[in-house]
C-alpha cells in the first residue's frame with residue numbers, strides 16, 4: 453500500500469476486508485461521517501448553542517470565508533482533472549453555486565451578507581488578511597489534495613457534504629434562537645445550501661460507488677473522506693485555540709471587546 457499523503461491515517465486493513473462492494477463502501481463512508489464529521493467538534497457545540505460572544509462568531513465567519521472563496525477554486529481544479537466531458541459538465545454548476553453569474557448572486561456574496569451582518573468590513577474579509585494560519589494551511593491542503601491525488605479521490609473528498617445539511621439545519625435554528633445579532637437574511641447562505649448540498653453529495657456518492665472498483669480504490673475513497681474531515685476539524689481546533697482559549701496568533705483578527 454502506498455504511504456498516505458498529508459499525514460492522514462490510512463484506513464486499516466481490517467476495515468479494507470469490509471470494503472468488498474459498493475454498499476460496504478457506503479456504510480464505511482457513513483461510519484466515517486458519524487465519527488469524524490465536524491458537527492461533533494466542541495466549537496460547533498458552542499456556536500450553535502449560543503455560547504459564543506459576537507467577536508467569536510465574527511472570527512468564525514471571517515475564517516470560514518477563506519473556505520468559501522477557495523471552494524470554487526477547488527472545484528475548478530477538480531474539473532481540470534477529468535478528460536470526460538460528462539463529469540466536467542456535471543461538476544460545473546458548483547462553480548456557479550459559489551461564484552454566481554453576471555447579475556446572479558452566488559454563495560460567496562451570500563457569505564459576505566453574513567459577515568456584513570455581523571459588522572465586519574467586507575474589504576477586510578475579502579483580503580483574508582486576518583484569518584488564522586491554520587485556516588489557510590488546512591484549506592490550501594484541500595485544494596492541493598484534489599490537484600495531486602486521483603480524480604476518484606478528488607471527488608471522494610467532497611463527500612463531507614453528505615453530512616452538511618443536518619449541520620446547517622442545526623446551525624440555522626441554533627443561531628437564530630440564541631443570538632440577537634443574527635437574522636434570517638444573514639443566514640441565507642445556509643438556507644440555500646440545504647438544497648444544493650444533497651444534490652452534490654448524491655452525485656459524488658453515486659460516482660464513487662460506481663467507479664471505485666477494487667478494495668484498494670474503496671479504501672482510497674475512505675481515506676479521502678478522512679482527510680477532508682481532518683481539513684474541517686483542524687479549522688475548528690484553530691478557532692477554539694485562538695478565540696475560546698485566547699491564544700490569538702500574531703496578525704490574526706482581534707475582536708473588539710464585547
Ligand SMILES: O=C(O)c1cc(C(=O)O)c2c(n1)C(=O)C(=O)c1cc(C(=O)O)[nH]c1-2
Nearest residue numbers: 523609610611612613614615616619645684
Ligand atoms: O458549514 C459547513 O459545515 C459546511 C461543510 C462543508 C463540508 O462538509 O465540506 C461544506 C460547506 N459547509 C459548504 O457550505 C459548501 O459549500 C461546501 C462545499 C464543499 C466541498 O467539499 O466541495 N464542502 C462544503
